[in-house]
Amino acid sequence: MTTSAEPYTEVVQRDFGGLGRTVVHEGELLRHPTYTRFLHWTVAIFFFAALLSGLAIYSPWTFRWLAPLFGGGPMARLLHPWFGVAFAIAWFLQFLNWRGLMAWTEADTRWLREIKRYIKNDDKVEPEYVGFYNGGQKLQFWEIAFGGLVLLITGLLMWFPETTGRIAVAISYVLHDIAALIMLGGIFIHIYLSTFGQPGTFQAMTRGIVSRAWAWTHHPAWYREITGRDARADYEEARRRLANRKRAIEAFEEGEVVPNPDRLPTDFPRR
């Protein structure tokens, strides 16, 4: 590393009352502070606890094998509403944390109109108007907000059938299922896009950072906002540098240039 051309910089962010630590290296951007990450994973844990225990009750014919994970049928039934309550609390905090960022804007409507291009992966980089969250992410947020509210209300009604009555339970039963199924579909898309679908995304929720290239590829308006630079121009610049670098390597391999060995990057082929 001593031969690296640029000095190696890192920024350590202390947040979440000094408990959290986010390290941003050169070429990276802070995406999610510790508090957001903590809430995200708390919500995720209780979401899946409620989902898996709920599936065991939703469809015993196909998912009865999930009940033993929670200590059997009666225990799954006993825990499920408490998982739901914990999910609702954690999600409410995340809702407060994110609601400003998730406000629907003109750009989101434009994004949604062009969703076909997004699905078909037609563009190398996103349109310049896509901010911190794109329209799809905001849809996911509001779907969980409204779905979660439906789950909470219907869940409470089903929790105390003696006071709410059999018809309230029978109606809640259906609404609870529909909300859960929609959120199940949403979570499939969410997990796919944040892992296999868009490599480089997952670390945003673990280390809290993303690469600059990730930012100008997926959220150009956000990139411009925090770096003050033009996403498209930086992307083109990166392409040029990549091409120049390739040309330099080729020239070196053909013996046309003899670089200063002290200033060679470590991954540069040696003679």
Place this chain on the structure above:
Amino acid sequence: MATERTLQILQISGHVGTVPGGGMQRELEVCKLVDVTTCIGCKACEVACVEWNKYPFRETTFDNTYQTMPSTEWNYWNLIKFNEHQREDGTLMWLMRKDQCMHCADPGCLRACPADGAIVQYTNGIVDFNQENCIGCQYCVSGCPFNIPKFNSSTKTVFKCTLCSDRVGAGLEPACIKACPTGCLHFGTKSEMKDLAEARATQLREQSGFADAGVYDPSSIGGTHVIYVLHDAKHPELYGGLPADPQIPFSYTYWKWLAKPAGLVIALLGLLALFFHYIFTGPRRPQPEPNEEEI
């Protein structure tokens, strides 16, 4: 409950696979006939029920009627419901009806139940709860049109009348039948009881001046294995809220058996669609990619 050897199982709640013993033996459907016109409200059946099932004699609730308590409880499965009814001509009728599980041919409790083996229906028509398999969700409470299953908050399981499946399985009549001093309670096969009930209803219509007398055996749930002879079969609600047209909520019929599995299939197809999205369009990496074509 009786063992599976003495009673053949017809259907099991939340069950995967075949039903053991279904349709293997010749069996008659049993039926309890309650002739409310000859009930004197002595509550011997209530006592016999508590005695046979070995429940403690619990506290009663006085609410200005002769009723022992407002409704059946988890350990009090048999309750005479009293109603002082004033007829149009000003005369008073004191209606008494023995309230307990109706043992429906199409049981809403069993349809609603998500726990494997918590509710079984025997081929003789008895619908029985197995508390060791109950998960305490109380969907059965919501599925029942007669407000019968009752939750025990300490065991977190649900209880109701078994139609004395343990006695019936051993060739005895239910405890309440045995205790009845007036003969208003009868027990036998469904067809015998239906004939007896119709004969009694005809007698009431033709000889006792009850023009609307009839048999309560609601077809909306495929009939029941407890049937009533009522003076006024056109207004069963008068008899402690007996529903004229008992229904199982659509949540436990169409939704549970059709829409619910369909929803799951759609969710799984969605998962498959995402997989093929990856195969078709590939991942979306931060740009530019290292091996990108030169500009």
